[in-house]
Amino acid sequence: MSVIYIVLTVSVIVGIAFFVVFLLAVKSGQYDDSYTPSVRMLFEDELVKGKSKDSIKSKTD
Amino acid sequence: MVNNSCFHCGDDCGSHPISFQNKSFCCNGCKTVFEIFNENELTCYYDMGNSPGAIPKEIEGKYDFLSQENIIEKLTDFRSDTLEIATLYIPHIHCSSCIWILENLNKLNENISDSQVNFGKKTVRITYNSIASNLKEIVLLLSSIGYEPYISLDDFSSGKSHINRTLIYKLGVAGFGFGNIMFLSFPEYFEINEFWLEQYKHMFRWLMFALAVPVVFYSAQDYFVSAYKGLKAKLLNIDVPIALGITVLFLRSTIEIAFDLGSGFFDSLAGLVFFLLVGKFFQQKTYDFLSFERDYKSYFPIAITKIDSSGNETSIQVYDIKKGDRLLIRNEELIPVDAILIKGNAKIDYSFVSGESQTISKQSGDKLFAGGKQTSGVIELEAVKSVEQSYLTQLWSNDIFSKNKEDQFTNITNTISKHFTITILSIAVIATSFWLFTEPSKAMNVFTAVLIIACPCAIALSAPFTFGNLLRIFGKLKFYIKNASVLEQLAQINTIIFDKTGTITSNKSSNAVYDGLTLSQNENLVLKNSLRGSNHPLSRTLYNLLDEHNIVTLDNFEEHVGKGIEANHKDINLKIGSASFVGKTEPASSLNTTVHISSNNVYKGKYTFYNSYRKGVSKLFNLLKKEFDLVILSGDNEGERENLKKLLPSKTKLIFNQKPDDKLDYINYHQNEGAKVLMIGDGLNDAGALAQSNVGIAISEDVNVFSPACDAILDASKLNCLFDYIKASQSAIKIIKWSFVLSFIYNVIGLYFAVTGQLAPVVAAILMPLSSISIVVFTTVCTNLLGRNLK
Numbered sequence: 001m002s003v004i005y006i007v008l009t010v011s012v013i014v015g016i017a018f019f020v021v022f023l024l025a026v027k028s029g030q031y032d033d034s035y036t037p038s039v040r041m042l043f044e045d046e047l048v049k050g051k052s053k054d055s056i057k058s059k060t061d
Numbered sequence: 062m063v064n065n066s067c068f069h070c071g072d073d074c075g076s077h078p079i080s081f082q083n084k085s086f087c088c089n090g091c092k093t094v095f096e097i098f099n100e101n102e103l104t105c106y107y108d109m110g111n112s113p114g115a116i117p118k119e120i121e122g123k124y125d126f127l128s129q130e131n132i133i134e135k136l137t138d139f140r141s142d143t144l145e146i147a148t149l150y151i152p153h154i155h156c157s158s159c160i161w162i163l164e165n166l167n168k169l170n171e172n173i174s175d176s177q178v179n180f181g182k183k184t185v186r187i188t189y190n191s192i193a194s195n196l197k198e199i200v201l202l203l204s205s206i207g208y209e210p211y212i213s214l215d216d217f218s219s220g221k222s223h224i225n226r227t228l229i230y231k232l233g234v235a236g237f238g239f240g241n242i243m244f245l246s247f248p249e250y251f252e253i254n255e256f257w258l259e260q261y262k263h264m265f266r267w268l269m270f271a272l273a274v275p276v277v278f279y280s281a282q283d284y285f286v287s288a289y290k291g292l293k294a295k296l297l298n299i300d301v302p303i304a305l306g307i308t309v310l311f312l313r314s315t316i317e318i319a320f321d322l323g324s325g326f327f328d329s330l331a332g333l334v335f336f337l338l339v340g341k342f343f344q345q346k347t348y349d350f351l352s353f354e355r356d357y358k359s360y361f362p363i364a365i366t367k368i369d370s371s372g373n374e375t376s377i378q379v380y381d382i383k384k385g386d387r388l389l390i391r392n393e394e395l396i397p398v399d400a401i402l403i404k405g406n407a408k409i410d411y412s413f414v415s416g417e418s419q420t421i422s423k424q425s426g427d428k429l430f431a432g433g434k435q436t437s438g439v440i441e442l443e444a445v446k447s448v449e450q451s452y453l454t455q456l457w458s459n460d461i462f463s464k465n466k467e468d469q470f471t472n473i474t475n476t477i478s479k480h481f482t483i484t485i486l487s488i489a490v491i492a493t494s495f496w497l498f499t500e501p502s503k504a505m506n507v508f509t510a511v512l513i514i515a516c517p518c519a520i521a522l523s524a525p526f527t528f529g530n531l532l533r534i535f536g537k538l539k540f541y542i543k544n545a546s547v548l549e550q551l552a553q554i555n556t557i558i559f560d561k562t563g564t565i566t567s568n569k570s571s572n573a574v575y576d577g578l579t580l581s582q583n584e585n586l587v588l589k590n591s592l593r594g595s596n597h598p599l600s601r602t603l604y605n606l607l608d609e610h611n612i613v614t615l616d617n618f619e620e621h622v623g624k625g626i627e628a629n630h631k632d633i634n635l636k637i638g639s640a641s642f643v644g645k646t647e648p649a650s651s652l653n654t655t656v657h658i659s660s661n662n663v664y665k666g667k668y669t670f671y672n673s674y675r676k677g678v679s680k681l682f683n684l685l686k687k688e689f690d691l692v693i694l695s696g697d698n699e700g701e702r703e704n705l706k707k708l709l710p711s712k713t714k715l716i717f718n719q720k721p722d723d724k725l726d727y728i729n730y731h732q733n734e735g736a737k738v739l740m741i742g743d744g745l746n747d748a749g750a751l752a753q754s755n756v757g758i759a760i761s762e763d764v765n766v767f768s769p770a771c772d773a774i775l776d777a778s779k780l781n782c783l784f785d786y787i788k789a790s791q792s793a794i795k796i797i798k799w800s801f802v803l804s805f806i807y808n809v810i811g812l813y814f815a816v817t818g819q820l821a822p823v824v825a826a827i828l829m830p831l832s833s834i835s836i837v838v839f840t841t842v843c844t845n846l847l848g849r850n851l852k
Contacts (some may be wrong), residue, residue: 002261004261008264009242009762012241012268015237015240015241019237023233026226026229026230031229033179033180033181033182034181035180036160036177036178036179036180036181038152039180040164041165042157043161
């Protein structure tokens with residue numbers, strides 16, 4: 001069997017895999033809100049600060 | 062240095078700020094919010110933005126209806142025994158601090174397991190434990206920190222909304238097919254007669270066929286449906302030649318590969334569908350935070366407090382209100398039905414309805430119309446009509462609200478497509494009959510080639526890309542348009558009708574002119590100081606207009622509700638208020654709002670309030686008058702007629718005392734006479750006129766807050782640019798016409814290949830994308846140049 005069958009099969013499978021991932025991403029609503037995540041991403045630091053303060057507080061309690 | 066703005070909300074703290082932890086607050090409400098955040102280690106809220114908060118409002122009893130089972134059912138997205146998910150609309154969401162605090166709600170209430178903000182839509186989706194907590198508790202928590210959700214009748218009746226993502230799926234399928242077919246068709250274009258290719262080309266071709274099937278039958282199905290509908294209605298819309306082209310492409314390609322005649326045009330086919338869908342996608346510009354479909358339901362509450370015969374308060378749905386019901390309206394609540402005031406001091410703000418910003422005082426026994434908002438204390442009403450039959454709401458029973466404006470309008474592309482389709486079909490027939498006589502074997506080939514190459518992809522793309530781009534440019538300039546068809550209709554306008562109050566007048570300030578005996582220095586001092594203590598809107602307006610004076614303590618200050626103010630300072634006794642209050646019998650001729658003043662029981666004079674018109678209105682009208690008929694259609698009395706005559710060009714028609722229905726009829730009448738009407742209004746009372754007009758633009762001081770159903774929303778500060786915007790939409794039509802010319806040139810080149818029977822797949826594969834892309838580039842560059850001239 002020629003290698004071209006394998007190459008073609010692989011390329012089509014890879015293509016379809018990405019296509020399915022795209023459909024799932026759309027379906028999950030990932031593209032519905034394109035702004036908030038960009039802001040949310042920057043919050044991690046404040047959250048940690050809040051948590052550490054919380055834990056200190058609970059220790060002193 | 063004393064910073065005099067509130068740490069929480071940024072408002073001016075006035076002369077008596079409340080101090081807490083070295084921070085000043087304007088009121089106890091703001092301080093309480095700060096305390097809540099402080100206790101829960103959430104003061105990061107203030108690090109991200111300056112004074113991001115809002116003053117929490119008085120909400121006692123307002124949300125009692127949220128304990129009702131059927132209302133919870135409607136408001137939640139998901140319910141199980143232990144868990145509920147609700148999406149709430151919170152108008153105050155405006156900065157990153159808001160997102161942060163709302164996504165950390167679980168620190169304030171441990172029963173909330175997750176909260177997620179959608180900034181564009183200003184919503185927060187809250188997941189909470191429904192055993193330990195309930196919707197009412199969540200809403201009260203949000204209100205207590207200044208994020209009061211807006212729950213309207215719309216939430217109740219619309220149910221769960223679904224986002225339509227079909228176009229993205231179709232685009233995805235077409236893009237996937239297009240990309241892969243391109244890869245598979247490349248070898249045959251460049252490696253003709255290679256031995257290995259001869260061996261495998263059948264497999265390549267059938268693979269392309271397999272990829273093209275979903276593109277034709279799924280991605281392109283809208284074009285078939287639309288073409289079928291068009292033909293059924295005896296219309297040759299642009300989708301007819303497109304659907305014809307796609308069908309011919311697919312059939313001819315399939316026959317070619319089945320009988321080994323050639324490689325087919327699958328790449329052109331997929332590319333065509335892909336580009337068309339990209340155009341469609343580009344043309345829809347949606348503004349998440351705006352709604353163009355609002356009616357009264359978006360503003361009316363879901364439930365209202367009813368007082369039954371034994372004096373008990375119960376919460377009932379507004380649809381259940383019957384004639385004769387006793388209703389309790391609290392401060393800041395909306396009156397949902399026409400009613401008679403029974404008890405209490407009514408000060409009604411009708412700005413939702415008429416755009417009039419000043420509140421109106423009513424005495425018991427007076428009739429109150431639905432849509433007003435109570436602004437001082439609690440009142441009791443007796444309903445005289447049900448919700449749907451009230452003065453304002455019955456406007457929505459008019460047929461005009463169920464019609465779709467877009468359907469009644471033939472757009473520029475479809476206008477041209479009629480001639481185009483007939484021309485193409487005749488060329489195809491002539492060319493085919495010519496070949497039938499000279500070389501019959503080629504006849505079929507030529508016939509299909511003409512239909513393929515003439516497929517009006519470039520024409521179909523001109524309008525979507527021009528309008529799509531202009532929609533975005535306008536959006537940046539705070540002129541938000543519902544869809545492309547509105548832009549096209551805007552270009553054809555010849556009559557412009559303005560509402561007066563709230564549209565060409567400004568809500569923020571008004572002018573007052575004093576008329577009467579001159580007040581002494583001391584009297585002016587007392588006047589200013591007594592107005593300072595009053596919260597009546599007229600007092601506030603007048604206070605801001607008067608010159609600065611020292612602050613003195615008044616010996617005696619008394620506000621007589623619905624009448625006026627009485628103040629004593631040293632030897633001056635000042636009465637400010639209605640004519641009867643100061644002891645003057647006023648002739649009833651005055652149509653304007655007035656405030657009368659008497660000092661020591663001697664009548665001094667009156668302040669007459671005039672509307673203050675937006676900046677640039679006069680200039681705008683002078684620009685517009687050259688090309689359009691101008692009309693002012695106002696629901697108010699004629700008090701402003703003389704003022705308007707001075708301000709506006711003389712040919713402007715001024716019509717007063719128009720009810721909402723009258724406005725609608727006026728526009729309908731002129732449309733029957735052939736006028737293309739642009740209506741510019743702002744309140745719910747203009748909703749009928751906005752729907753009836755060819756283009757209805759709502760003016761809004763704050764686009765996030767309010768606008769009735771309309772075709773476009775214009776920020777109030779941009780009203781003076783209206784002329785430029787109309788001009789720009791007219792230029793857009795010119796751009797489209799030029800790009801039609803451009804695409805005809807491509808078609809002529811393509812037709813040369815087709816008619817002479819030389820259309821090889823590679824020619825089609827180059828020519829079709831090339832024409833589409835050059836049209837996209839041409840229209841985008843032109844509209845951007847157009848946009849640069851706009852401010």
